[in-house]
Amino acid sequence: MTLPPKLSARDFARVVAELRSIVGTNWVFTEEADRQAWLDPMFPGDARSVELSAAVAPATVQEVQAVVKVANRHRIPLWPVSTGKNYAYGGASPALKGTVVLDLKRMNRILEVNESYGYAIVEPGVTYFDLYRHLKAKGMKLWIDCPSPGWSSVLGNAMERGLGNTPYSDHSAMQCGMEVVLPTGELVRTGMGAIENSPLWGLQKSPFGPAFDGMFMQSNLGIVTKMGIWLMPEPEVFVQCNVRLQQEASMGPMIDALRPLRLNGTIQNPASVRSWMGMLLGQATRSEVHDGAGAIPRDRIAQIHKQYNLSWWSTGFSLYGHEGVVEANLKVIRKALGGIPGADELSARKSQGDQVPDSAGTQAGVPSLAAFSTLNWPGGRGSHLDFSPIYEPSGTVAMAEYQFMRDLFAQHGFDFPATYSITTPRTMACVTPIMFDASNPKQAAAAGRLFKEAHAHLGTKGYGLYRAHVAFMDEVQQAQGFNQQALLRLSECVKDALDPQGILAPGKQGIWPKAMRRARA
Amino acid sequence: MNGRTLSTSPVARALIAAAVLACAMPWARAQAPASPLADNLTPSQLEGRQLYGVHCVYCHGAGPGRAGTAALARRMGQDRSLLEARVDLDRAYVQYVVRHGLNAMLPLRRTELTDAELGHVIDWLQRPRATQAPAGGQR
DSSP states (O other), X not given: OOOOTTOOHHHHHHHHHHHHHHHOGGGEEOSHHHHGGGSOTTOSSOGGGGOOSEEEOOSSHHHHHHHHHHHHHHTOOEEEESSOOOTTTTTTOOSSTTOEEEEOTTOOOEEEEETTTTEEEEOTTOBHHHHHHHHHHHTOOEEOOOOSBTTSBHHHHHHTTOBOSSTTXXXXXXXXXXXXXXXXXXXXXXXXXXXXTOTTTTTOOOOSSOOOGGGGTTSSSOEEEEEEEEOEEXXXXXXXXXXXXXXXXGHHHHHHXXXXXXXXXXXXXXXXXXXXXXXXXXXXXXXXXXXXXXXXXXXXXXXXXXXXXXXXXXXXXXXXXXXXXXXXXHHHHHHHHHTOTTBOOOEEEEEOGGGSOGGGGGGGTOOBSGGGGGGGSSOSSEEEEEEOEEEOSOHHHHHHHHHHXXXXXXXXXXXXXXXXXXXXXXXXXXXXXXXXXXXXXXXXXXXXXXHHHHHHHHHHHTOEESOOOGGGHHHHHHTOOHHHHXXXXXXXXXXXXXXXXXXXXXXXXXXXXXXXXXXXO | XXXXXXXXXXXXXXXXXXXXXXXXXXXXXXXXXXXTTGGGOOHHHHHHHHHHHHHTHHHHSSSTTOHHHHHHHHHHOGGGOOGGGOSOOOHHHHHHHHHHOBTTBOOOOTTTSOHHHHHHHHHHHTOOOSSOOOTTOOO
C-alpha cells in the first residue's frame, strides 16, 4: 500500500470512501494490480519511487470539482492526466510518491465541431483517433493535426505544447478557449468562453482583459476540462515531398536552404531532416543490425545503409492548398534545394481528398501508432526517453550539435536517432528518443545519465528543452536561471495564490507548493 | 453500443453486423477485416470486433507499421503474428497482457477499456472458426 504524504492508512481509507461516493465505487483504483497500469513503464529508473496511492476517474466536471474539494480538505496531492499517454515524458506518472492520479479519460465527449469556422471543442479523454473518426464519419472536410501516437489526448497534448506535422502543428498556438477547474474547485472559462453561451469560444482567443490560457500549459495551476482547438480546412491538393541526402555533412546545408522557405511561408508545415538511424528504428531491431554492445560502430554504417536502403538523411515536408499555388511553390522549392551537395532529386507525391494515403501519416493528419514500431528496437521492454532540445534553425548549429550529441550518445552506449525539424518558422527542434530496455536497470540508468549530461551541455550554449520527463523536471526548471530563477519564483508566487493547500500536481514542471519547496541557496 | 441489450435473433445479428461494417466504412483502412461469418457472431463477439478495431488494430492489424504484429512475427513467426487469426489465445493470458503490457506493448487501463469491453474483445478473438485450428496452435 502506498499512502499520500503525511496521511495514515485509516484517514486514507476515509478519503477513498469519499472519492467513491463521488465517482462511484468502480472508478477509484487502490489495489496494486490496478494502480500499476498508471506507473510509467518507460521510467528511466525505479517507477515506484513516484508510485501513485490511487487513481480516481470522474465522468463530469461536477465530479472533478467535488474530488478537488475532497483533496483540499485532506491535503491530498492530485495529478491530472487526460489520457495518460505522455510516454517518453512520464506517461501518467506523478512527480511525488503517494499522489492520487486524476484520470480524465472517461470525459471523452466531442462537444462541438464547426466545419464552417474550423474548430472543435473537446473534453480531455478525446483522442486524435476519436476526433479523426468523428470527422470522417460526419464527412466533414477538416483535418486534424496529430503527434505520432494517435491515442494521445487532443487536449492533453496541447496542454503539454505538443507538436504535429501539418501547418497546424503548434498545438498550444491552435488552442482557443478553455474551461478550467481551479485548485480550489472553482470553475473558470477563458477567452470568449467567459461570456455565457458565446458563439465565439472556438474563434477568438483573447477575452476583454488578461488572457490566462498559457498559464495552464505545462503547469500545475488548473485542471482543464474543455478546450477549443482549431482544425485546418481540407486542402485542395496535398503534396508530400522527400529529399534523400547521401552525405552526412549535407544536413546543415539542407537546414539553411529550408529556413527561408519556412520563414516566408513557402513551406507551411514542420520541415524535418531525419537521420538514417531515425529511419532504421521502426524497421529493424537492434540485435538484427548489430550484435555488439554500445553504439553501432561507424565502419558498419555503409553496409547498413545498403542493406536497409537508407541514406544518411531523409528530408520531409508537405505542401497544402490550391493546386496552382502548390505547383508554383514546388518550383521555387526545387530550385532552392537543387544545389545541396549529396542531395537526390526531390520526389513529390500529389493526392487529394479521400485519395490521400494513410502512409502520409502525421503530415496529412492521419493518426496511427506506427511510431511504436520503434519500440521493438532495443528488445526487452522497449522504451524511449525523449531528449527534446530547441535551437535556432541554423545549419551550422545543427551540424555542430549533431556531431557533439552523436559522440555523446555513443560514449554512453546509445545510438543517436536524431531528427532536426524546423517546427515553427523560427525554431528548430531535435526530438531524439534515447532507446532503452526498461527491464534492464543498468540500461535505464545509463539513459538517465545520458539525458542529464546532454541537458547540461545545452545549458552551456543557452539552449533548453521544450518538454521533459517527469523524472527530470526539477533540473530542467532550475536551468532557467536568469535573475536567480526569477521565472520559477513567479510561478511559485502564482502557485501559492491559486493553490494555497498545494494539492495540484506537486512538482510538475519543477514547481512545488510552498510546504514542499526546498529552500534555495 | 452495449452487447447485453442486443437482440440475438439471426436477422438482428446480420443487421447489426451490417451496421457495424457501415459505420466502419469511412475509415475502414484501420478497421478489423470483415468476416464472412459475421452473421454467426454473438452480440458480444460483434462488440468485441468493433472494440478491437478501436483499441487493438493500430498495433495488431495486418500490413506495415503495426508494431505488435511485427514484434509477434519476430518472436513467434509470421503465421502466428496476426492476433485475429490466432486460435490459441487463452482468456486469462490476454487479460494479463492487456492490463500489464508485454515487452514493448503498453498496458491499457480500465478507464480506457473496461473489464466488460475486454471480455468482448476476447470473445471476438475466441470466436468459432469455419476451419479447424492449425496443428501446433498451443501457446
